[in-house]
Amino acid sequence: MSNEKSYAPGRVPKQRPGKVGGKRAANRVERTRAICEAARPLFLQRGVETVTVDEITQAANVAKGSFYRYFDGKQQLVRSLFEPLVEEFLSAMQRCEGRLNAAASTAEVFSAYETLAGELALVLLQSPESVKLYLQECRAPSEGARVPIREFSEQVTQAAISLTEVAHQRKLLRTNLSARLTAITVVGATENLLFRFLDRNDLGEPHEVTGALVGMVLDGIRAEDPPAAHS
Amino acid sequence: MSNEKSYAPGRVPKQRPGKVGGKRAANRVERTRAICEAARPLFLQRGVETVTVDEITQAANVAKGSFYRYFDGKQQLVRSLFEPLVEEFLSAMQRCEGRLNAAASTAEVFSAYETLAGELALVLLQSPESVKLYLQECRAPSEGARVPIREFSEQVTQAAISLTEVAHQRKLLRTNLSARLTAITVVGATENLLFRFLDRNDLGEPHEVTGALVGMVLDGIRAEDPPAAHS
DNA sequence: TTAAAACATGACCGTTCAGTCACTCTTTTA
DNA sequence: TAAAAGAGTGACTGAACGGTCATGTTTTAA
Numbered sequence: 001m002s003n004e005k006s007y008a009p010g011r012v013p014k015q016r017p018g019k020v021g022g023k024r025a026a027n028r029v030e031r032t033r034a035i036c037e038a039a040r041p042l043f044l045q046r047g048v049e050t051v052t053v054d055e056i057t058q059a060a061n062v063a064k065g066s067f068y069r070y071f072d073g074k075q076q077l078v079r080s081l082f083e084p085l086v087e088e089f090l091s092a093m094q095r096c097e098g099r100l101n102a103a104a105s106t107a108e109v110f111s112a113y114e115t116l117a118g119e120l121a122l123v124l125l126q127s128p129e130s131v132k133l134y135l136q137e138c139r140a141p142s143e144g145a146r147v148p149i150r151e152f153s154e155q156v157t158q159a160a161i162s163l164t165e166v167a168h169q170r171k172l173l174r175t176n177l178s179a180r181l182t183a184i185t186v187v188g189a190t191e192n193l194l195f196r197f198l199d200r201n202d203l204g205e206p207h208e209v210t211g212a213l214v215g216m217v218l219d220g221i222r223a224e225d226p227p228a229a230h231s
Numbered sequence: 232m233s234n235e236k237s238y239a240p241g242r243v244p245k246q247r248p249g250k251v252g253g254k255r256a257a258n259r260v261e262r263t264r265a266i267c268e269a270a271r272p273l274f275l276q277r278g279v280e281t282v283t284v285d286e287i288t289q290a291a292n293v294a295k296g297s298f299y300r301y302f303d304g305k306q307q308l309v310r311s312l313f314e315p316l317v318e319e320f321l322s323a324m325q326r327c328e329g330r331l332n333a334a335a336s337t338a339e340v341f342s343a344y345e346t347l348a349g350e351l352a353l354v355l356l357q358s359p360e361s362v363k364l365y366l367q368e369c370r371a372p373s374e375g376a377r378v379p380i381r382e383f384s385e386q387v388t389q390a391a392i393s394l395t396e397v398a399h400q401r402k403l404l405r406t407n408l409s410a411r412l413t414a415i416t417v418v419g420a421t422e423n424l425l426f427r428f429l430d431r432n433d434l435g436e437p438h439e440v441t442g443a444l445v446g447m448v449l450d451g452i453r454a455e456d457p458p459a460a461h462s
Numbered sequence: 463t464t465a466a467a468a469c470a471t472g473a474c475c476g477t478t479c480a481g482t483c484a485c486t487c488t489t490t491t492a
Numbered sequence: 493t494a495a496a497a498g499a500g501t502g503a504c505t506g507a508a509c510g511g512t513c514a515t516g517t518t519t520t521a522a
Contacts, residue, residue: 016490016497024489024498031499047372049280052479063501068481136370139426141278157427175450181424181443188423189416195370196388196415212412219406247467247520254519255468262469283509294471299511 005126007036008083010076011069032070034060036081044133048078048146074145085123085130086152092119093159100166109172110218116163117214128198135195160187174219189216236357238267239314241307242300263301265291267312275364279309279377305376316354316361317383323350324390331397340403341449347394348445359429366426391418405450420447 009032018024038060042051053074057067071077096119099112124131138153140146160183168179175182190213197209240263249255269291273282284305288298302308327350330343355362369384371377391414399410406413421444428440 013498018490018498022490027489027499045372046374047280047377049278050375053481054479064480065482065502066500069499073480136372139367139370141276141367143277144281146278175446177443177446178439181439184423184427185420185443185447188426189420192419192422193412193415195419208409208412212408212416215406215408216416244468249468249520258469258519284511285509295510296472296512297470300469304510 005084007032007080009070010072010080028070031062031066032080035062035067035070035077038062039077040081040129040133043078044129044136048074048133048137048140048149049144075147078145079148082130082134082148082152085127085134086155088123088126089120090155090159092116092123093163095119097159097162097166100163106170106172109167109170113163113217117210117217121210124194131194132198135191135198138191157184157187160184186217189213236315238263238311240301241303241311259301262293262297263311266293266298266301266308269293270308271312271360271364275360275367279305279364279368279371279380280375306378309376310379313361313365313379313383316358316365317386319354319357320351321386321390323347323354324394326350328390328393328397331394337401337403340398340401344394344448348441348448352441355425362425363429366422366429369422388415388418391415417448420444 006029009028012028016024017028035056039051039056042055042059051074053067054064056077057064060067067077071080093116096112096116099115100109103109103112134149134152137146137149138156140150142150161180164173164179164183164186167173168182173179173182177185193209193212197206237260240259243259247255248259266287270282270287273286273290282305284295284298287308288295291298298308302311324347327343327347330346331340334340334343365380365383368377368380369387371381373381392411395404395410395414395417398404399413404410404413408416424440424443428437
């Protein structure tokens with residue numbers, strides 16, 4: 001639950017990085033942030049691969065040499081850009097998995113899923129543009145600057161499978177599908193709903209989308225108890 | 232149900248295109264095909280935007296000037312590459328919509344969906360690499376060479392919504408969601424299942440995936456009749 | 463048969479890009 | 493405070509790219 005919103009630079013000097021609160025460290029954080037936040041809208045509008053380093057540095061009001069001081073290249077920038085989102089997402093998933101493993105009743109299982117939904121919604125609200133960028137690029141080939149995004153996508157799938165396996169082992173799923181296929185189905189539906197929602201500024205009504213998501217997941221796991229008793 | 236598998240060139244001469252079975256026409260079809268089929272594996276491996284015209288022409292054993300004789304540029308190549316797939320997909324969807332509108336019983340509605348599933352499976356088996364490429368690039372920004380892919384994606388969504396609306400108006404859906412959100416959910420799940428399946432050569436068992444897809448759709452529309460009586 | 467159109471080729475051109483570097487200024491650390 | 497490391501800059505370089513074109517060949521259509 002840490003409030004770390006800063007982007008880590010890809011390169012950090014070895015000999016004199018400066019004290020943690022000093023001018024160098026603060027400046028490094030600020031420049032990294034400026035570059036990352038200048039790059040993101042360009043990536044969203046034109047795609048990661050087509051945006052050049054020159055464009056990014058111009059948009060960030062930073063010289064080209066400074067970019068290469070903090071990053072090896074575009075791939076490392078992409079990795080730094082997504083690092084906070086990846087951390088928050090994976091930690092939320094891991095917390096949910098912990099709660100699921102500790103759950104004694106079906107109600108606690110439902111509660112764990114609901115808590116996860118709330119935490120993921122928070123992540124979405126905090127960084128909708130990064131989420132949009134992820135959805136836009138997450139099926140890219142594993143070559144070039146988008147490698148970190150594709151890696152993140154695999155982690156999303158794996159984490160979803162892990163969570164689904166808990167429900168699967170507890171016979172909570174209505175479907176007779178494997179946990180893997182169930183997870184891939186749910187992730188695909190969720191990601192497409194999110195993408196279409198984020199892609200149209202006019203299609204408001206976020207509650208309708210969240211309702212669709214929660215309904216879909218809960219609909220698939222009403223095997224034993226009716227979901228009446230959850231906190 | 233025509234067997235047109237040929238890729239149309241983007242540019243066709245006005246004054247002397249040659250007779251339909253003549254040398255020029257045949258040569259034009261052949262060169263267009265060579266370029267398209269050389270480009271596809273490159274697009275799959277490295278992404279549409281990063282592949283250069285030089286690479287494509289080298290892979291196709293064609294001079295650069297010849298490429299620009301048949302295509303304005305990469306975007307037109309992409310359009311020609313996907314045109315057969317788009318045609319087959321949309322025609323199958325339209326046939327299904329016609330059958331749905333003519334359906335007198337719920338059993339006929341189910342039958343229409345089943346026929347569609349079979350036809351789409353055939354499309355997938357005929358051109359799995361183009362489908363994979365579509366899934367890989369279908370969320371690209373509407374700029375550059377991938378514009379036709381994004382357009383196709385919107386058509387897929389719209390066609391799915393149209394089909395879902397029929398089931399929605401007939402009160403065949405178990406869900407209380409709008410037809411739009413239902414369609415986006417189903418398309419997202421389907422596309423992700425297909426992509427993960429096509430992306431891993433080892434994950435065999437196509438019947439498991441198809442079973443997941445059919446089960447998911449039919450599971451969502453068992454409102455009135457039990458789906459016993461369908462041809 | 464013949465003139466015009468289409469075709470094929472790859473050298474060529476202007477532009478753009480990633481990455482480097484010399485130079486200057488700032489910060490750290492001892 | 494002084495020396496060394498870090499930081500900022502933008503010009504520069506070499507490679508690569510999209511697109512064109514001059515040249516020569518093949519096909520069409522009359």
